[in-house]
Amino acid sequence: MTTALENLPPAIAWFGRLLRRYPRAGRQLNRAAAPFENLTKVLMFGCNMCGQCILHETGMTCPMNCPKTLRDGPCGGVRMNGHCEVKPEMMCVWVKAERRSRWLPWREEILRVQEPLDWRLKGSSAILNMFSGPLLDERGRP
Amino acid sequence: MSAPHPAYGRFEQALRSGRPVVTCEVRSADGADPAAVRKRARLVRDWVDAVNVPDNTGGVVHASPWASCAILAQEGIDPIVHMTCRDRNRMALQSDLLGANLLGIRNVLCLTGDHMIHGDQPETKPVYDVDSIQLVAIATKLAREGKYLSGREVKPPPNLFPGAAANPFAPPYEYRPLRVGKKVDAGARFIQTQIVYNVDRFEEFMARVRDLGIDRRVPILAGVAPIRSVKAAQFMRDQVPGMEVPDPLIRRMAAAGDAKARREEEGIRICVEIIERLKKIPGLAGFHLMPIEWESAVAEICRQSGLRPATSPPAAGSSASPVSPLLNP
Structure with a gap:
């Protein structure tokens, strides 16, 4: 997430700094924005609102749909037909991710080793989290 | 910790020796009798460089693998503990890594873990x-940087030798070699593969691995296992996701008949033939035998295929454990 922050355009970086300066307002905005983000990303990508989106690195396929929530690639249990070992009716998330990522100009991104997930951010807006970094209150909630 | 025992780190020494390395799997205790683990350990001790102990394979509960590994270390074996993410969160994983190291276990095979849906307690929370x-x-962070995930210092840091698994036999096939590279990027120091029955597919996998130069970055041990019966082969083909058992092998096992001696002999012969073919593949560092609950087959397979440990076995009766044995054999 830090790498994403460094590469943001100046206007967005400024907006992120603003949110960090007023974290309470930032959290409120995040809570207000999350349902809209949820609606669009659920419809388009089957998003699970982990709050730390890596869709662009996984061929626009949400890795949190994997029953093992694997964020670094497929497990060794993928069936011969490419379906999931846990849900035989479902195509493996990572078989889809690998196939789709070939169409993306930034396809090497799928090879990046992901940081462990911050489970506190589940349900919050990943876009605002990317702009501002995680804004947690004194009880560690987004 | 006092001066380390010669068997401590034997696996890494074997990998560095340049000779083909042999490891095998011994299942963890399925009861409260340490003698059962010792008995299995002694069946394989003189034939291998290190012994893996799986972690609740197939989602079926056994004793904690590090406990069985500690017993193996007392038997003079350098153990490789399997650690899966199925049953532990990151805190438990870190404490188990550190705890295992206190007991003289430094080799860790890091796995995602078979899903419990295939086991006998599918109602468990993953x-x-x-x-x-x-x-x-x-x-890698614990061992190299001497830090927990939080950044807090570990003093002194554990001496870990982390490795990972690879399965060339599950889709997406093109991605599998890249995934091995990703594991090496994360810090994996050795790779053990899923059981090879389809040698052709494995050859393709290794060709791609060599193209990517991964075989020069990390030693890769090919998984092999004897088939004990037609039923076992069919079970692996149909019930174990990510396993590929070609039909010709199953037909050969069927032709061997129902007599135990005949079919076991055929199973070992098939295994030895696969090893002979694998020996010709460049870029392999050795073999990992997985005689599922059939530890006595290890010696026979090694004898027939000429596999020998890359390092000389420790003197009889020696212990690789830093902890004095509480339970004497």
């Missing part, structure tokens, strides 16, 4: 807090 690659990175 954990999967981190994945296998992140676990490799956690072990």
Whole structure:
């Protein structure tokens, strides 16, 4: 997430700094924005609102749909037909991710080793989290 | 910790020796009798460089693998503990990595873990807090940087030798070699593969691995296992996801008949033939035998295929454990 922050355009970086300066307002905005983000990303990508989106690195396929929530690639249990070992009716998330990522100009991104997930951010807006970094209150909630 | 025992780190020495390395799997205790683990350990001790102990394979509960590994270390074996993300969150993983190291276990095979849906307690809550690659990175951070995931210092840091698994036989096939590279990027120091029955597919996998130069970055041990019966082969083909058992092998096992001696002999012969073919593949560092609950087959397979440990076995009766044995054999 830090790498994403460094590469943001100046206007967005400024907006992120603003949110960090007023974290309470930032959290409120995040809570207000999350349902809209949820609606669009659920419809388009089957998003699970982990709050730390890596869709662009996984061929626009949400890795949190994997029953093992694997964020670094497929497990060794993928069936011969490419379906999931846990849900035989479902195509493996990572078989889809690998196939789709070939169409993306930034396809090497799928090879990046992901940081462990911050489970506190589940349900919050990943876009605002990317702009501002995680804004947690004194009880560690987004 | 006092001066380390010669068997401590024997696996890494074997990998460095340049000779083909042999490891095998011994299942963890399925009861409260340490003698059962010792008995299995002694069946394989003189034939291998290191012994893996799986972690609740197939989602069926056994004793904690590090406990069985500690007993193996007392038997003079350098153990490789399997650690899965299925049952532990990142805190439990870090404490188990450190705890295992206190008992003289430094080799860790980092795995995602078979899903419990295939086991006998499918109602269990799956954990999967981190994945296998992140676990490799956690072990690497503990050992190399001397830090927990939080950044807090570990003093002194554990001496870990993390490794990972590879399955060339599950889709997406083109991605599998890249995934091995990803595991090496995260810090994996050795790779053990799923059981090879389809040698052709494995040859393709290794060709791609060599193209990517991964075989020069990490030693790769090919998994092999004897088939005990037609039923076992069919079970592996139909019930174990990610396993490929070609039909010709199953037909050969069927032709061997129902007599135990005949079919076991045929199973070992098939295994030895696969090893002979694998020996010709460049870029392999050795073999990992997985005689599922059939530890006595290890000696026979090694004898017939000429596999020998790369390092000389420790003197009889020696212990690789830093902890004095509480339970004497």
